[in-house]
Structures are given as structure tokens and as C-alpha cells.
Amino acid sequence: MTIFDSKFSRRQFIKGAAAALALPKSFSSNPLVKPYVPETGELADVVVASQGTPAQLLQAAMAPLGGMGRFVKKGQRVVIKANFAWARTPEQACTNNPELMAALIKMVYDAGAKKVAVWDHTCDNYQFCLIRSGLKKTAQNAGAEIFSGHGQNVYQEVSLPKGKMLKKALFIKDALEADVLINFPLPKQHFATEVTLGLKNMMGLTWDMESLHKIDLHQCIADISTIRKPDLVVVDAIRILTTNGPKGPGKTEDPVQVIAATDVVAADAYAVSLFKNPRTGKPYLPGEIAFIKNAHGLNLGEIDLSKVRLKKVQSA
């Protein structure tokens, strides 16, 4: 994985910049902009990296997808939809892993992003969430801005022509207008929806989250993903919450995995297997989770893992 070291991309960047200057405009395809094709030749859809530090896991998971350069081009604005919805500490696994978030932000900047913004609409008081999760410090140290959607002025009303139950929603403007949207969920057990994953994470970009429960939660989760599909999904499964979700605190497990994917439905379809279905005692099947089925029904992605290019790698 050494070719994905930041050193390499910086060199590549300088070369690319020199080339861009030297070549006439019509040829000016910045080499950095080209997706980097790994040795295997074919790009994967879902990559599961295990074993290693958060930064190593992220590197390993991104490489078979084509590296961050495939998603983030120079000078773009990137929005990361993280999960810091609750005033909990990182050890309690109710909010994102700070080390992984720092690594993700760094990787996005290394790919040439102009500005990275981290967003979530918190459930607990936003000030307590930002401090207690440690993510405000993490994001700011990594050079990213971190915002919570506590004011209605940062939302924009959008209509959902493809939505089955939800026809209108207030959606964070920045996430609509950003060049790249990265979905950065944390798998947790969830009383209402069995599990919370990438699709559910997108709920935190809307204003009136509670009212979705009233309409039809599973369908609304799927409907929200029709507004804007994330360009990249990075599932933070280093430590997951297995009981008392989503707020916790509860029991945690340490799968020490990072799942990177281009297809949010497929990522969720894989990530459900991290949890055991209490009825059967076996890991959940994607079809047992209604919102994943609904999202597949809206053609948002592939639920059948045999139909996607799934790759498992070990980073250490």
C-alpha cells in the first residue's frame, strides 16, 4: 500500500501541476484527477479492510476503490456527513472514531480538496455533542470546519419526486451544493430500525428528523437518499454499539473494520452482518432490514452482495 502514502500523492501532485502548466489547455488533464487504477486492474464496489490502526484501515479500504483521487478533485468542496448526534465519549461508540475522522479529512485534503466541512444535525444539544464526542477538536485540528445543523437557515427545501412517502424535506444546503458528499456512518444497534447504517445516517442532513418517525421511518430513510446520493461511503466499524442504540451507552464490540464503498446500499448490506438478529441468533441478512430493502426498491443500490464486487483486505 506504500504507493498510497501521502508522499507519493504529493510528488504526483507536483508532477501533475508541472504537466498541467506545460501542456496546452486541451490536454490539461491533471494526472491527479485521473482515477488511480490499482494493480488488480478492476475497481471494487465495496471494500472491507480489517486489522490495523484507523489510518491504515482507511488507506487499505480506499486503495481498491481507486483511492481518494477518484472521488475528490483539486479545489473541490467536500462535505462529510459524520455522526456526532449524541453527547457521548468516543469510547462509548455512539459517535465517530476521532482518529478515523482525522485520517479521512487528511486523505481528502491530500487529494486536493479546497475545504472540508463536517456536518451533522445533532439530537442532544449541539454544544455538548461537539465537545463530548471530541470531534470538534479532531476536525479543527485536521483543518476542517465542523457544523451542526441547529439553525433552520442552513437548510433548503427540496422536493423528492422519487420519494414514496416523503415528498418534501429541508436538507442541509451545504450538502446539496458541495462537490463531493462523503457519508461517514457508524454502525449501531437501533431500537426502531434494528440497525443504523449509511442510509440511516443521511437522516442527519434533514431538519425535522422526528417527524419522519411519524410518517414511515423505513420508507423515509430510503426516500431521503434520493435527494443526493453520497459519492463515497466510509463506514466506521472500528468499534460498534450493539445494545441500547442509537444513543447508548450500551455494550460495544470491536470489529476493527473500515468499509469503503461507492454504493451505500451495498455498504449497508454488508455492514448489517456485524450485528446478530436476536430472533434467529445469526447475523442479520440485508433483506431483514426494511430500509435497506426499500432503498433497493428505489434503485439506490444493490442489496445482493453476490452482485457487487466485494473485496476484503487486511491492512497490517
Add this chain to the structure above:
Amino acid sequence: MTKRIPGLRPLVQGLFFFGFLYLLFRAAFPLEMRFPVDLCLRLDPFIGLTTLLTRKDIFFRMLPGFGVLAMVALFGNFFCAWFCPMGTAVDFFDRVLFREKKRSEPFDDQSLRRLRYGLFLFSLAGGAAAWQLLSLIDPISLISRTFITFVFPGATWAYNHLLVEAVGLLSKNPATLSTVPLPVFKAGVVIVIFFGAVLSLSVIRKRFWCRYLCPLGTLFSLVSRLRLVRRAVGEECTGCQRCVRDCPVGAIPQDDPLTYRRSSCINCFQCLDCPPKAVSFHFSRRGARPAPAVSMSRRYALGALGMGLFGALAVKLSPLRGKAKLKNDGLIRPPGALPEDRFVSVCTGCGECLKVCPNNALHPAFLEAGLDGIYTPKLVPRIGYCEELCNFCGRVCPTQAIRSLELEEKRLVQMGVAHIDKTRCIAHDTDKTCLVCNEQCSYHAVLLDEKKRPRVDEDKCTGCGICENKCPVDGESAIVVHSTGGQKRLTPQPESPALG
């Protein structure tokens, strides 16, 4: 001292006023100030005195106030003219709104001057009978309350609107700066009307409030009879009456400007602007002979005390008590509040807890807590809930009517209990899965049955009201917190350490 530095007093007043505002402003998340944000209230010896009477124990929070009192006894009353935020506000509006009109015409104010002492004794007797009349008329509490319930929400509203306008001008940039949650306080209107009335009294006389009503000023007057910094008038006095006109508290009698009312003087040093330079202030046991003090008959003093006691009794037994003291009185008190009777008598209604509450959960009661519970804080969960990992209200309470608790302790205080209205609840009434109350509950007190319908575990519920607040049912929530007639301590749940 014989010379006055022009502009010095307004400067000091302005600085201290902004200090006062800054402390109020900082009574907010994350509450990490070096010195206490309720400092202004702790410096108020009248609050100290009445708290002494109502709480019947001294505690160190109120010591600064008694320090101020000792200083006043030594140097005379310097507080009102130089430091009091209420005095500054009164001075400011005097200058802006009611510039010299008929106000200097002489009138016999003996009865009004007496009223001030009568009111002081009245509120003291009321305080001894656990009726906190002070909460209405203590100047520091009054101005804090007004700014917290009216001025800060107004400023927040203005900020939010200006922000949206400003962002609108930058068409290309995505709006990333959120507006600030707007605090609302229903009783704020009543509070600001009272404040406005106090200010407009100045139309009759300069600093009308300060010279005839303010109980804190009265307390200072009582002790500043002993003062060592005294005013003297020399032979040069031509009787031009300038000092009589200029004195903001009418401490210099018109018929005898060589004297002054020692207890009324607030050391503003305005009278040093004397054309023949006859006036001076000295450290001395002598000085000008004091003008005749306020004549308080024994009948008047005893009457005031008796009225205070009777008033307290009447208020305590008043049918206007609302639902207070009933089993469900609708009054959910902040976590760590003293038992209801003591709470209403100790709380000064200063509003610090309303300001510091991050979720706008605390609101000043109006009449629902009875006449004696006016402006005491109560939790209104549908507007805001009590944040799990927050103990700010107790930490800023100057009189500790809300006790300052550690987070572990605070998490175990049961303020009330939530109940589910099954006819309104989405999960009970329809077959949809809702469970907002369950996922929001910080204490795992909302449990599920096999059909994913919520029910409340009363041994875990603290009555924080997050469930009532977030319940998606329109209008009244389907899960409502009821008070249980007193707070109690829950047994800790070992299996889920939230503070881990």
C-alpha cells in the same frame, strides 16, 4: 477631596455595566469562567441578608455581599452611584428621556423617604416569614431578570435575522453559519413592563427608584450613617443652591445646603462642582452636621414589620396559589431544587438559571406557583428539555435554591415522571414504529414491549422531558412529564455508566 473629575463616574458606571452584561452573557455553555458568573448577585448584601433569613444558614457564596456592606459602612454608599447596574440604567434613562423639566421643583418628600424604610422592613419581615418579596424589588435581581428574559432574547432574534440577511448577500457561498436557538420566556413581558415602570418613575424625580424604593439602597443608607468619608461645606458657601439641584438623590436639603442627609448621600461627588469651591469630602469623624434623619415613628416601623408578616401569611394562604402543593402541580423544578416551600422562599428570581440553560428548558413561573413563587424557574419540556450531562443551573444559582450537584448526582435526581398517552402515541394508536422517545431517552427509562410500543420505567425516569420535547405528535406530546410533588433520588443503575 475637593475636585471632581468630569466624566469619570459615567466611565466607571459604563465599564461596570458592561462587566455585568458580560457576566450575564457568559452564563452559558461551556461555563468555564475563572470567577463566578453570578458575581453581581453575590455582591448584593440585600440578597445575602434575605437569604440568611429565608435559608436560615450562612454560606460562603454570600460573603462578598457582606464585604460590600462593610465597605459601605466605612466609606459611605459608593455602590449606587458608581457600580450598581440598576443605578446606571436609571441614570442613563434619566439623561436620555427625562432631561430636567419640572423635576427640581421643591416638594416635601418626607413621606416618600419614609416609605423606603417601611418597604425595607416590610420585605425583611416577609423574608423572615419565608416570603421572598425581594425577588420583585432587589435591584440586581430585577435588572438581571429583565436582561435575561427580554434583552438577550431580543438580541438573539436580531442576530439571527441579520445573519440570514448577511448570508443572503453572499449569493455564491453556501450558508454554513447556523442561527442560534432563540430563547423564549413567556413571563418576559410582565418583567419588562415592571422594569419600564421603574425607569419611568424618574419622570417625577431624578433616580426616583433609588431614593424612595430600592431596598438595597435602604440597607446601604442604614449602615452608611457610620461612614467615615464625610462631606463638609465651608464658609465660602453663597447659598446658590446648585448642589441642591444637582444632587441625584436629593440628599441636600433646600433650606439648609450646609448640611446633608448622611445616609442618603451616594458619594457621586456631583456637589464638588461648587462655584465658590466650598464643598469638600474628608476622612473624618466630624464634617458637616447631618440633616435631620428620616423620622420613623415606632408605629410606622412596627406597622411595616407587621404588614410584612401579615402579607407573607396572606400570600402563603392565598387562593391564588394556583396548583402549587397539589400532588401534580405542573411545576417541574430544576434538578437539585430545594423542596418546594423552601425553594420559593430562597429563589430570588434573578434568572441566571434561565440564561444558562442550554436548551431554554427553564422558564419563569408567573402565577402558577402562587404569588410567592413568582419568577421561580420551572421546566417546560415541550419547549426545552433538561440536558443529561449538564448541571449549569445549580452552578450559577447565587442563593443555591437549586443546589450545585455533581453530574453523577444530577443524573439521579427525579424531577418528575413521564407518562404515555396511549390514545395519542403513534406506536400505540397505529401499527407504525416510532420510538423517538425510546431512542432519545438518556436513562433507558422508555422500554419497549414485543410490538415495539413504548412504556416508561418509573424507577429510571428522571423527568428530564427529552421524550416530551422530541415526540413527533403534533400539538401536545403523547408522552408528558408530570411532577410528583417533590424531587427524589433514584438508585443508580450500575450496568450503564453514562459518564464512562
